[in-house]
Amino acid sequence: MHSTVISSAWIHHQADKFFFMLSLVLYKIINMNIKYEDLKKLFYDKLVKYGASAELAEESATLFADNTLDGVYSHGINRFPRVISYIKDGYIDLDAKPELVESFGAIERWDGKMGMGNTNAKFLMNRAMELAREHGIGAVAVKNTNHWMRGGSYGWQAADNGMIAICWTNTNAIMPPWGGKTPKIGNNPFVIAIPRENGEHVVVDTAMSQFAYGKLQTLRLQGKELPVDGGYDENGNITRDPGKIEKTRRILPMGFWKGSSLAIALDLVAALASGGNSTKEIAAKPAEIAVSQVFIAIDNERMNAKEFSEQLIDETLAFVESSEPIDGPVRYPGKGSLDYRRRQSENGIEVSDEIYQTILAF
Amino acid sequence: MHSTVISSAWIHHQADKFFFMLSLVLYKIINMNIKYEDLKKLFYDKLVKYGASAELAEESATLFADNTLDGVYSHGINRFPRVISYIKDGYIDLDAKPELVESFGAIERWDGKMGMGNTNAKFLMNRAMELAREHGIGAVAVKNTNHWMRGGSYGWQAADNGMIAICWTNTNAIMPPWGGKTPKIGNNPFVIAIPRENGEHVVVDTAMSQFAYGKLQTLRLQGKELPVDGGYDENGNITRDPGKIEKTRRILPMGFWKGSSLAIALDLVAALASGGNSTKEIAAKPAEIAVSQVFIAIDNERMNAKEFSEQLIDETLAFVESSEPIDGPVRYPGKGSLDYRRRQSENGIEVSDEIYQTILAF
Numbered sequence: 001m002h003s004t005v006i007s008s009a010w011i012h013h014q015a016d017k018f019f020f021m022l023s024l025v026l027y028k029i030i031n032m033n034i035k036y037e038d039l040k041k042l043f044y045d046k047l048v049k050y051g052a053s054a055e056l057a058e059e060s061a062t063l064f065a066d067n068t069l070d071g072v073y074s075h076g077i078n079r080f081p082r083v084i085s086y087i088k089d090g091y092i093d094l095d096a097k098p099e100l101v102e103s104f105g106a107i108e109r110w111d112g113k114m115g116m117g118n119t120n121a122k123f124l125m126n127r128a129m130e131l132a133r134e135h136g137i138g139a140v141a142v143k144n145t146n147h148w149m150r151g152g153s154y155g156w157q158a159a160d161n162g163m164i165a166i167c168w169t170n171t172n173a174i175m176p177p178w179g180g181k182t183p184k185i186g187n188n189p190f191v192i193a194i195p196r197e198n199g200e201h202v203v204v205d206t207a208m209s210q211f212a213y214g215k216l217q218t219l220r221l222q223g224k225e226l227p228v229d230g231g232y233d234e235n236g237n238i239t240r241d242p243g244k245i246e247k248t249r250r251i252l253p254m255g256f257w258k259g260s261s262l263a264i265a266l267d268l269v270a271a272l273a274s275g276g277n278s279t280k281e282i283a284a285k286p287a288e289i290a291v292s293q294v295f296i297a298i299d300n301e302r303m304n305a306k307e308f309s310e311q312l313i314d315e316t317l318a319f320v321e322s323s324e325p326i327d328g329p330v331r332y333p334g335k336g337s338l339d340y341r342r343r344q345s346e347n348g349i350e351v352s353d354e355i356y357q358t359i360l361a362f
Numbered sequence: 363m364h365s366t367v368i369s370s371a372w373i374h375h376q377a378d379k380f381f382f383m384l385s386l387v388l389y390k391i392i393n394m395n396i397k398y399e400d401l402k403k404l405f406y407d408k409l410v411k412y413g414a415s416a417e418l419a420e421e422s423a424t425l426f427a428d429n430t431l432d433g434v435y436s437h438g439i440n441r442f443p444r445v446i447s448y449i450k451d452g453y454i455d456l457d458a459k460p461e462l463v464e465s466f467g468a469i470e471r472w473d474g475k476m477g478m479g480n481t482n483a484k485f486l487m488n489r490a491m492e493l494a495r496e497h498g499i500g501a502v503a504v505k506n507t508n509h510w511m512r513g514g515s516y517g518w519q520a521a522d523n524g525m526i527a528i529c530w531t532n533t534n535a536i537m538p539p540w541g542g543k544t545p546k547i548g549n550n551p552f553v554i555a556i557p558r559e560n561g562e563h564v565v566v567d568t569a570m571s572q573f574a575y576g577k578l579q580t581l582r583l584q585g586k587e588l589p590v591d592g593g594y595d596e597n598g599n600i601t602r603d604p605g606k607i608e609k610t611r612r613i614l615p616m617g618f619w620k621g622s623s624l625a626i627a628l629d630l631v632a633a634l635a636s637g638g639n640s641t642k643e644i645a646a647k648p649a650e651i652a653v654s655q656v657f658i659a660i661d662n663e664r665m666n667a668k669e670f671s672e673q674l675i676d677e678t679l680a681f682v683e684s685s686e687p688i689d690g691p692v693r694y695p696g697k698g699s700l701d702y703r704r705r706q707s708e709n710g711i712e713v714s715d716e717i718y719q720t721i722l723a724f
Contacts, residue, residue: 104498104664106468136466137501139660164631166528173681180685180692192627194634202630204623228618229591236688254617256590261566261695264682265554268564269526271674272556272662278674280681296658298501300634303466312633312640319535319642320626323542326598330542333623 032356033348040065043080046362050087051094056119063118067150068349071340074214075150077351081358083147091289092116092146098123101143101275106135109275112145114290121148121167122157125295129163132297139296143276146289147171152205152337154295155193159201162301165193169293170267173283175209175251178260181232183249186279187212188266193334195300197310202317203334208263210254216242270294394718395710402427405442408724412449414456418481425480429512430711433702436576437512439713439721445509446724453651454478454508460485463505463637468497471637474507476652483510483529484519487657491525494659501658505638508651509533514567514699516657517555521563524663527555531655532629535645537571537613540622543594545611548641549574550628555696557662559672564679565696570625572616578604632656 043061048054068076086092096115100108108131112120124140131138148154148169158165171186187207194202211230219226220242229238231245231252238252245251253259271278276292300309317332344350405423410416430438448454458477462470470493474482486502493500510516510531520527533548549571556564573592581588582604591600593607593614600614607613615621633640638654662671679694706712 102665104661105496106500107498107660107665109665134467135497136469137499137658138468139499164634166631177682177685177692179688179690180682181688182684182686184682184685184692190624192624192631194627194630202627204627206617206620206623210617210620254620255568255572256616258568258572258616258621261568262554264679264694265556265564265566268556268675268678269528269554269660271678272526272666272671273660275666275670278678278681280678283681296499298469298631298635299466303464303469303471304634304637308637309634313630316630316633316640316642317626319640319645320539320542320546322544323539323546324544326541326543328541330539330546332626 031350032353034351034356035348036065036069036345039068039077039349039351042356042359046080046084046359047094049362050084052116053094056094056116059119059122060116063122063149063153067153068351069341069344070150070152070337071344072150072152072337073351074212077355077359078214079149081355081362083149084359084362086146086287086289089287091287098142098145106131106137107139107141107273109273110140110142112142114144114146117146117148117291118153120145121154121293121295124293125154125157125165125167125297128165128167128295128297129158129161129299132163132299133302136302137296137298139273139294141270141273141275141292141294143274143292144290145293146291148293150205151189151191152193152203155191155203155205156201156337158297159193159195159203160199162195162299163193164195164298164300165191166296166298167191167294168266168270170270170277170279170282170291172285172288173279174213174249175253175260175263177264178253178257181236181250184279184283185253185260185263186267186282187251188263188270188279190262190266194313195309196313197306200338201334202313202332203337205333206254208253208259208266210252210259211242211245213246213251216246216251220246267292393712394715396713396718397710398427398431398707401430401439401711401713404718404721408442408446408721409456411724412446412456414478418456418478421481421484422478425484425511425515429515430713431703431706432512432514432699433706434512434514434699435713436574439717440576441511443717443720443724445511446721448508448649448651451649453649460504460507468493468499469501469503469635471635472502472504474504476506476508479508479510479653480515482507483516483655483657486655487516487519487527487529487659490527490529490657490659491520491523491661494525494661495664498664499658499660501635501656503632503635503637503654503656505633505636505654506652507655508653510655512567513551513553514555514565517553517565517567518563518699520659521555521557521565522561524557524661525555526557526660526662527553528658529553529656530628530632532632532639532641532644532653534647534650535641536575536611537615537622537625539626540615540619543598543612546641546645547615547622547625548629548644549613550625550632550641552624552628556675557671558675559668562700563696564675564694565699567695568616570615570621570628572614572621573604573607575608575613578608578613582608629654
């Protein structure tokens with residue numbers, strides 16, 4: 001069965017391995033460390049350069065820097081160049097502020113006026129929290145806003161203020177519905193946050209696709225397979241090969257029919273509550289703009305004594321973490337972000353030199 | 363490699379095949395058709411026999427019959443025997459009615475008083491809708507209630523009244539968290555409903571596990587594999603063999619880490635908002651009782667003109683369904699239940715004669 005003949009396939013394989021190892025070495029070399037304040041200043045300066053007020057630039061830059069600090073590069077530094085290009089193209093209006101369209105009591109409808117997505121979202125989650133302080137539960141639905149970057153930001157924001165939060169956004173049509181081949185639904189990120197006194201909040205931030213396109217690209221460049229099935233290859237077979245899925249653009253919904261159904265429902269509720277666009281209308285735009293979002297806050301501080309809340313969360317998480325581990329600790333949602341935040345706060349934030357230089361050159 | 367020797371293993375295999383084919387034949391023979399009204403009367407009579415008031419029996423029997431009509435046997439007729447046994451064991455108190463614990467304005471906290479789960483849930487979704495009529499959005503969190511059977515029931519109920527609804531329940535610890543082997547989280551069914559004028563509502567009703575144990579059992583008895591990965595075998599490998607998963611009790615969360623995270627967060631919010639039990643405490647009970655639930659309603663009729671709402675939903679669903687199909691029509695969530703409802707309303711409801719006889723004998 002064995003052969004010692006050195007075939008051309010073998011040589012090819014060795015060359016592949018060499019270039020792969022080289023890419024890993026280069027990856028380490030071309031990465032750099034940057035302090036949080038320096039990264040934030042970079043974002044701030046560029047936003048001001050392209051027309052943002054000092055106030056908007058400060059808030060938006062903080063959100064971009066926080067996302068990067070927490071390891072969510074895809075919606076931190078790595079996304080920043082696209083946001084600048086959206087500003088240049090006129091898709092994002094830096095002068096716009098959200099406007100109240102109609103109040104129904106504990107739920108309000110706002111117009112995002114095509115403003116900056118992350119500062120709009122922060123403002124509107126804040127408004128949902130004000131409504132929750134008054135009514136126990138409060139909600140804001142917004143139309144014509146822009147990409148909020150990392151949905152988890154607004155979960156952490158609410159939890160930092162003692163609030164339970166549920167929020168979601170619709171998106172462009174980037175995923176086929178279950179049973180279909182062509183992309184007709186969004187991945188519609190969905191967030192649930194639960195506050196803890198020590199700031200170690202429980203935060204779920206999950207798109208309705210099993211993997212983001214950014215993740216497929218990262219793993220392909222590293223020569224890795226997906227850990228679980230992620231989409232279809234060109235023959236219609238389900239695969240873990242990220243490159244094949246990138247070609248077909250047929251990513252799988254999380255839980256197959258389940259994530260597909262949830263994405264459809266979340267899109268409809270966001271569009272109906274806000275009176276804004278559903279994924280169908282966003283798909284007809286020249287870019288992923290004018291999306292609809294919902295922010296719901298529940299005033300946990302008013303509803304529960306501190307001791308009850310803390311004990312319930314601590315004991316429930318300890319119970320979850322007591323599951324016999326497969327090959328490492330069982331972690332609760334949000335723990336990964338916290339670990340990144342601690343590590344990078346101490347050691348500096350590791351960013352790609354290439355992206356850093358791209359932003360510097362803007 | 364081949365052998366024509368008839369081994370005892372081969373004989374055993376043939377016998378297995380024979381009994382399996384026989385079970386399929388018997389399955390068809392022993393199934394029966396029953397009219398909706400007759401099925402409902404069966405449930406009604408038994409509930410009254412075991413102590414329910416005429417009013418409670420009527421409501422609860424209707425919910426059990428509706429679930430069976432819609433094809434959700436697992437929480438219709440197939441579950442009824444267990445509910446009767448819970449009543450006999452004193453786990454369900456047929457005399458209890460939900461009591462208001464505290465109002466915070468648009469959100470209220472109720473105590474289910476260990477009453478009947480499905481009638482409690484119907485009452486509380488109704489209360490959430492009343493709050494939504496007043497405040498635009500309304501919510502009820504309930505502690506110490508019992509299994510609501512099919513979560514979708516309360517989505518259909520809200521949508522029949524022109525409301526958007528989001529509701530969920532926590533459950534016993536029946537699923538390992540992602541990264542763990544032993545069951546420490548619930549499958550915590552989650553429902554989103556969107557109303558349509560013609561009654562063809564969009565209703566997602568999804569547990570956080572990829573498959574229910576009932577589904578594993580059904581497919582095992584039919585000698586079928588799961589359509590996608592559903593859990594782990596005894597060697598810790600992910601498998602589609604339903605029997606192997608039933609043995610290890612290691613079912614997979616939907617979307618792997620995603621469904622696991624969502625289940626943890628939904629459990630915490632239900633327990634905090636209601637002041638009730640989390641999955642940890644339910645797991646310590648002698649049965650799956652005293653669960654916590656959240657019902658959120660949004661008054662779509664007040665927020666949107668009928669024409670806007672209808673057009674937005676119709677166009678969005680048409681867009682979803684326009685995805686090039688893989689091997690059959692792309693369906694929106696809720697369509698499957700509607701199809702069952704129509705077919706069984708016309709032709710009668712197909713039920714297992716064995717379960718029917720079991721209930722008759724109570």
